[in-house]
Each structure stands twice: as structure tokens, then as C-alpha cells.
Amino acid sequence: MDCGRGVRTLREAKTQRAAWLETGFAMLAEGGAENVRIEPLARRLSVTKGGFYWHFKDRADLLTAMLDRWRDGRVDVIARHVAPGEGETAEAVLRRLLARYLEQPNPRGTALEMAVRDWARHDAIAAEAVAAVDRARLAHVAPLFEALGFGPDEAAARARLFYAYVFGQNLLAPTTDADDARRQGDRIAAILLGR
């Protein structure tokens, strides 16, 4: 059988597993966990599925690998995002976070977040990954609310409301007028921050 080409370098070879994962994330973002199918994935990578079963035991193996990677990435990143910059106040950090989550400089990240959370509603492993990410985020954001002067319980409640709002926004039909949306976002931020 003429396979046309083999592995060019070992460096490149090790990249292939990452390529399957990367493309898997693209399909997850585009259509949810159901949409992550091996053969369409292979077509997008311009290979056949032969190599898939070298890197992964089966489809579930890919899915759990993606989940691990997603969880680790989110947990790593939240610690960086709550770190204040030069002379940045807690309120400024929270507003920056809110903008990052809602103004969607990274629509792919939002789509992934929603896809994983929907997945978690039917799958225990996904639910555990989501729970771990939520714990990490709430633990990092609650202290920011404490820095605003709220007690620990109130800060925890506000942190939860903060994240529920962020994800809920993605489920609500968007406000049609962009200016209205911005003004409304400002009002909501004021309510969340208590000022």
C-alpha cells in the first residue's frame, strides 16, 4: 500500500496527538460534544482515521483527554487573571474579568465553556471537570469581593452571582441594540459590585 508519506520528523510526529486534540476542541466549540466525531475530524486533518487509534483508545478516550486539558487550562488561567496589574484595584480586576467574559474577545473560549457545561448535564466526568473549574474560579474571585468590603459569606454569594450572570448571559437572547446592551451591562456591573 502506498501511503504517500510517513512521519517526517519525531518532532512533527509528537505534534499529531496535539493536532487531534486541537481539532477536537474546534469541533466541540462548534457543535458540542456530540459533534466530536472521529471521521469528520480525520477529514478536517486531511488524514484517515487510521492514526487516531494509535493516539487514543477510542472516542471516549479522546473526550476525557480533552476534558482534562480543558479543566487544567481553566484552572491555570484563572489564577493569572485575578492577579492585579500595576496599582489595579479589586474593583478594576472584577470589571476587567467581566469584560473578558462578556465582551468575548475570544468567542471560541466562550463556545467551549458553554459546550462543556451542556455536556456536563449528561455526563458525570464532564460534570466533575466543571465542578473543579467552578471551585477554582469562585475561590479566586470571592476574595476580590472581600477586598471590596463584603464579609466572607456575602462575598461568596456575590462571586456565585457573578459567574451565574456571566454564563446566563450566554443563554439569553442578546439585546438587539448594542448601545442598550452596554448601558445595561454597566448597570448590572454596578449591582454586582454593590456600587
Place this chain on the structure above:
Amino acid sequence: MDCGRGVRTLREAKTQRAAWLETGFAMLAEGGAENVRIEPLARRLSVTKGGFYWHFKDRADLLTAMLDRWRDGRVDVIARHVAPGEGETAEAVLRRLLARYLEQPNPRGTALEMAVRDWARHDAIAAEAVAAVDRARLAHVAPLFEALGFGPDEAAARARLFYAYVFGQNLLAPTTDADDARRQGDRIAAILLGR
């Protein structure tokens, strides 16, 4: 071919389309739009798919019929739910709504809501149904916030935050301790209602 039985009465016959829809909703609630498949549906109804194509043109036809029905039901129901009971204040109505949405006396309704909203992220027709429901709900709930003393813009913002919170809660990993969850819910209600 011995089909075993035919139509017993016209009354019963007209019920069949409703049965397909009803079971369709069950599968939608259980596994999202992807999970609504004709042959499993038929098995659950203990019939073959032969009759399906009598009632519906194809799978998409069933799905849009379900969507219409869902939208109409939600729009009808919100008007009833915001109507205050005997001497019920606007605040009491809002707290009652919140309890209804979050304490999940009707888990099937919540599952449907989430399934349709996830569906809406990939499907324009579903997105339009969600948008119609959101418009109706926000239009009904904002006046309750106005009755609490907020101006129109602030009331609209709070109504949006109210619903974003409700749906966002369903995406966040649940708080493990039930008492904590209740106390936190009370705090969040106080923030939403501004008191």
C-alpha cells in the same frame, strides 16, 4: 400484513400526533435536540416509525413543531405567573418566581429550558423561539422591579440579571451543602431585589 390493530376511534387517532410530540419533549429534556431521533421515539411509543411520516414531513418538521409548542407554552405561562395573588406584593411575586425557577418543582421544565437554549446556540429557528420567550418574560418581569421603586432602565437591567442568574445557576456546579445553598440563595435574592 397483519398490523394487529388500526385506529380505534377518531378521537384516539388525533391523539397520536400529540403522543409523538409528547415523547419528543421527553427525549429533548433527557438528551437535548440531538437526542430526538425518530426510531428510538417509535420504540418508546411501541410502534414502528411508519406512522411518524404520516404526522410529520420529516425529523425537522417534528422539531419545529416542538419549538412552536414550547414557545407558545412559555409565553402563555409567564403572564399567569406574574399575576399577583390575594394581597401579594411585587417583591413576593419575584420571590415566588425565583423559587419556582430554582427550587425545581418541575425538573423536566428546567431540562427542557436548558435543552432548547443549548439548541438555540446552533440553530436559528430555536434561537428565534428563545428570543420570543425572553422578550415576553423580560417584558412581564421588568414592571415588577419598577413596582419596587426602580426606574425603567434599572428595572430592565435587573430583570435581565434576574433571568441570567436563573439560567446561569443551572450551568454552575451545584453547591454541595444544601443549607449553604439556601443561605446563599437568600443573599443573592436580596442583591437582585436591592434590599
Place this chain on the structure above:
DNA sequence: GAAGTACTATACGTAAGCGTATGGATGAGC
């Protein structure tokens, strides 16, 4: 230069689901 590692193509069998005939079976209306 031989052996191993890291892939990839190709081919196969299986399963599930879609949509399309086609031919009953039954009750309703005349």
C-alpha cells in the same frame, strides 16, 4: 544497516438512523 518507533492508508464488518415505498387494518360517512 537492523530494529524499533511513530505513524498512515486501506479495507472490513457492524450498527443506527433517515426517508421512501407499499400494503394492509380499522372506523366514519354516505
Place this chain on the structure above:
DNA sequence: GCTCATCCATACGCTTACGTATAGTACTTC
């Protein structure tokens, strides 16, 4: 009592995807 509308069973062809088997290529390491 015949016909029509309404519904269902059965069977078929097609497509998509899964997972396995097998044989091949190319680079690496010794």
C-alpha cells in the same frame, strides 16, 4: 356495504460513524 381518510407494519436502500485488522512508510537509535 362501499369508499375514504387515518393510521400502522414491513421492507428496502442509503449514509454515517465506530472499531479492528493489516500492511506499508519514514525517521531514529544503536
